[in-house]
Amino acid sequence: MSFELLEKFRDPALCRKILDKMESELDRELRFMEVCGTHTVAIFQSGLRSLLPEKIVHLSGPGCPVCVTHESEVNAFLDLAGHENVILATFGDLMRVPGDKGRNLKKAVADGARVKVVYSPFDTLKLAKENPGDLVVFIGVGFETTAPTIAATMKMAREQGIDNLRILCFHKTVPTALDALLSDEAINIDGFILPGHVSAIIGVEPYEFIAENYAKSAVVTGFEPLDILQSLNQMIEWRNKGEAHVANNYTRIVGEHGNPKALEIMYEVFEPCDALWRGLGLIPGSGLEIRPEWESFDAKKQFGIEIKESPALPGCKCGDILKGVKQPDQCPLFGKACTPANPVGPCMVSTEGSCAAYYKYKLD
Amino acid sequence: MSDKVLLDYGSGGRASQRLISDLFLKYLGNDELDRLNDAAVLNLSGRIAMSTDSFTVDPIFFPGGDIGSLAVHGTVNDVAMMGAVPRYITCGYIIEEGLPMADLERIVQSMGEAARHAGVKVVTGDTKVVPKGACDKIFINTTGIGEIIADPTPSGDAARVGDAVLVSGTMGDHGLTVLGTREGLDFEAKVQSDSAALNHLLVKLVRELPEVHVLRDPTRGGLATTLNEITKSSNVCCELTETSIPVRPEVKGGCSILGLDPLYLANEGKFICILPGEYADKALEIMRADPLGQDACRIGTMTDANPGKVVLVTQLGGKRLLGMLEGEQLPRIC
Ligand code: SF4
Ligand code: SF4
Numbered sequence: 001m002s003f004e005l006l007e008k009f010r011d012p013a014l015c016r017k018i019l020d021k022m023e024s025e026l027d028r029e030l031r032f033m034e035v036c037g038t039h040t041v042a043i044f045q046s047g048l049r050s051l052l053p054e055k056i057v058h059l060s061g062p063g064c065p066v067c068v069t070h071e072s073e074v075n076a077f078l079d080l081a082g083h084e085n086v087i088l089a090t091f092g093d094l095m096r097v098p099g100d101k102g103r104n105l106k107k108a109v110a111d112g113a114r115v116k117v118v119y120s121p122f123d124t125l126k127l128a129k130e131n132p133g134d135l136v137v138f139i140g141v142g143f144e145t146t147a148p149t150i151a152a153t154m155k156m157a158r159e160q161g162i163d164n165l166r167i168l169c170f171h172k173t174v175p176t177a178l179d180a181l182l183s184d185e186a187i188n189i190d191g192f193i194l195p196g197h198v199s200a201i202i203g204v205e206p207y208e209f210i211a212e213n214y215a216k217s218a219v220v221t222g223f224e225p226l227d228i229l230q231s232l233n234q235m236i237e238w239r240n241k242g243e244a245h246v247a248n249n250y251t252r253i254v255g256e257h258g259n260p261k262a263l264e265i266m267y268e269v270f271e272p273c274d275a276l277w278r279g280l281g282l283i284p285g286s287g288l289e290i291r292p293e294w295e296s297f298d299a300k301k302q303f304g305i306e307i308k309e310s311p312a313l314p315g316c317k318c319g320d321i322l323k324g325v326k327q328p329d330q331c332p333l334f335g336k337a338c339t340p341a342n343p344v345g346p347c348m349v350s351t352e353g354s355c356a357a358y359y360k361y362k363l364d
Numbered sequence: 365m366s367d368k369v370l371l372d373y374g375s376g377g378r379a380s381q382r383l384i385s386d387l388f389l390k391y392l393g394n395d396e397l398d399r400l401n402d403a404a405v406l407n408l409s410g411r412i413a414m415s416t417d418s419f420t421v422d423p424i425f426f427p428g429g430d431i432g433s434l435a436v437h438g439t440v441n442d443v444a445m446m447g448a449v450p451r452y453i454t455c456g457y458i459i460e461e462g463l464p465m466a467d468l469e470r471i472v473q474s475m476g477e478a479a480r481h482a483g484v485k486v487v488t489g490d491t492k493v494v495p496k497g498a499c500d501k502i503f504i505n506t507t508g509i510g511e512i513i514a515d516p517t518p519s520g521d522a523a524r525v526g527d528a529v530l531v532s533g534t535m536g537d538h539g540l541t542v543l544g545t546r547e548g549l550d551f552e553a554k555v556q557s558d559s560a561a562l563n564h565l566l567v568k569l570v571r572e573l574p575e576v577h578v579l580r581d582p583t584r585g586g587l588a589t590t591l592n593e594i595t596k597s598s599n600v601c602c603e604l605t606e607t608s609i610p611v612r613p614e615v616k617g618g619c620s621i622l623g624l625d626p627l628y629l630a631n632e633g634k635f636i637c638i639l640p641g642e643y644a645d646k647a648l649e650i651m652r653a654d655p656l657g658q659d660a661c662r663i664g665t666m667t668d669a670n671p672g673k674v675v676l677v678t679q680l681g682g683k684r685l686l687g688m689l690e691g692e693q694l695p696r697i698c
Contacts, residue, residue, distance in 0.1 A: 010680070012679060012681060015680050016681075044684055045678075046678050046682065047606075047677070047678030047680050047681065047682020047683055047684050048680060048682055049682065050682040050683050051682045119547060119622070225680055351623070360685065360687045361684045361685050362684070362685065363670065363673075363683055364670075
């Protein structure tokens with residue numbers, strides 16, 4: 001998208017108008033969760049956070065793929081680092097994620113592990129070709145946004161006869177997690193800002209249950225200030241009328257049915273499975289695993305990796321934060337024992353993590 | 365000479381001598397260096413500024429420059445940021461065995477040109493060749509020395525409430541160029557490193573203005589990190605207006621694709637100037653009259669609101685922290 005067009009979605013005067021309107025229409029506190037980490041960052045980065053009416057409580061949800069990666073998944077890839085003949089390929093975000101005993105990938109590299117930061121899963125094809133004597137293991141962390149590209153990479157590897165690429169598949173799906181959140185009575189959310197990128201793949205329909213089963217609103221939203229304000233405003237209006245809807249406010253990118261091609265390729269290679277989420281625990285049907293026909297790519301099978309419940313990091317409140325029960329600065333470790341330089345939990349590691357966003361952008 | 369750098373060239377024997385006379389003296393030679401004494405004899409007086417830096421950039425050639433010119437610009441700029449006239453520099457080369465001789469020649473030649481341009485003499489140097497794998501192609505260390513002409517001497521802890529914050533041009537060009545070239549990424553519109561020697565412009569500035577509090581080049585860590593350092597050591601608050609910070613559209617575009625923030629990207633031909641508000645217009649006039657400062661603008665003011673912090677007033681009029689960079693910027697998952 002061109003920058004001139006994007007500028008329209010940042011128009012300060014228009015934003016002010018909506019802000020004033022929201023202010024006048026709010027009669028009580030409303031709690032909105034932005035599911036996606038990029039929204040959390042966008043709200044801070046644009047300065048929106050300091051402009052929103054006080055009655056709007058904004059919560060950061062389980063939408064940062066790094067944050068929800070389970071402890072035992074982190075330990076699994078850290079165990080693989082340093083394996084003889086293994087080159088780990090990963091997106092940059094995972095380099096600093098802490099595992100048990102103070103381990104992380106950066107330290108593993110310093111100890112001699114071969115880890116390559118890639119910009120796209122397709123880069124792993126070249127890496128595998130260049131290192132025929134090694135196994136290239138890609139750490140597949142992410143939601144419906146990343147899974148189709150990884151599926152496409154696997155297909156290309158098969159076509160090109162590349163047999164030394166493996167995927168450590170930890171993919172998770174967003175709607176199932178929202179269902180789990182909504183069914184938890186302790187959680188009190190009035191509406192969702194739905195992720196733009198994920199929705200571009202899956203469309204709007206998979207979220208309809210939010211209005212139908214739980215009578216809450218949710219709006220697929222872009223990442224510019226006006227996108228976010230319009231969605232919030234819409235949800236306030238609906239609530240004042242006693243209605244609940246699921247809508248698409250990001251039509252310039254997200255089609256009603258998402259991207260059928262991407263979905264098709266994703267489900268050709270992956271199938272739903274139960275998954276462990278950090279802080280949220282086991283959510284049935286919320287993960288993706290490699291189908292038996294593609295088993296030869298499966299790093300979990302090859303290395304006999306088991307993902308199991310493990311005790312949470314002592315003191316870390318990431319679970320409560322991902323559920324919107326606590327705000328980052330309510331964690332006793334926030335900004336003290338836990339900082340971006342020395343993260344205790346993943347919410348502080350990922351640039352999209354809510355603790356990191358609070359630390360980085362919040363003025364007081 | 366062979367077409368590749370061999371270990372022999374670092375032996376100290378004949379091969380080394382050939383490398384020095386046929387290559388280094390050819391491009392860097394001057395009356396002092398040509399003597400090939402063990403140490404240089406310099407003519408300096410008054411207060412002296414000195415700075416050293418090692419250059420390990422990957423790739424060694426990038427659009428807009430290379431490691432040779434960068435090693436001169438980086439050190440010359442560091443000396444000049446003290447309100448000094450850079451006079452002499454030294455260079456130490458650590459070369460990986462097997463580096464194509466043509467690459468080395470290109471680098472030394474570019475270093476020579478950069479030094480001439482900046483008006484500094486390379487007066488002493490050193491060459492080592494290390495076995496393949498012991499370093500990445502080539503590392504260069506330069507030390508620079510110059511005479512301070514500014515009074516008071518600009519310093520990172522001298523920013524005061526009421527000071528204006530200026531930058532000499534667009535932010536992030538060098539950082540994005542190097543990253544893009546390293547990863548083989550093609551950006552829609554070409555971006556180029558801004559690598560340049562700023563000393564002539566800086567000398568003009570400190571000569572014509574009665575008082576400059578801080579001069580800094582926002583290299584690694586970029587504008588945001590450098591301003592954080594300044595506000596911490598000066599114990600003032602820097603309030604920036606987002607819309608007035610110059611960033612090229614192609615840099616903005618490249619950054620948004622990679623999930624990076626241009627305010628944290630390195631610059632090699634830009635500087636930050638902090639000075640009493642009443643001199644801001646004059647300073648901008650001087651900067652804009654020079655090609656290296658034509659995009660100069662005022663981006664903020666020092667206040668007493670949040671001492672030690674950098675606050676960004678966004679396009680929407682909201683306020684947020686602009687913190688220090690933690691480690692390197694890494695591209696995101698999605
Ligand atoms: S994976 Fe995509 S949709 Fe999810 S948090 Fe990151 S940017 Fe947002
Ligand atoms: S501040 Fe650190 S320890 Fe606390 S919840 Fe956030 S990441 Fe976890």
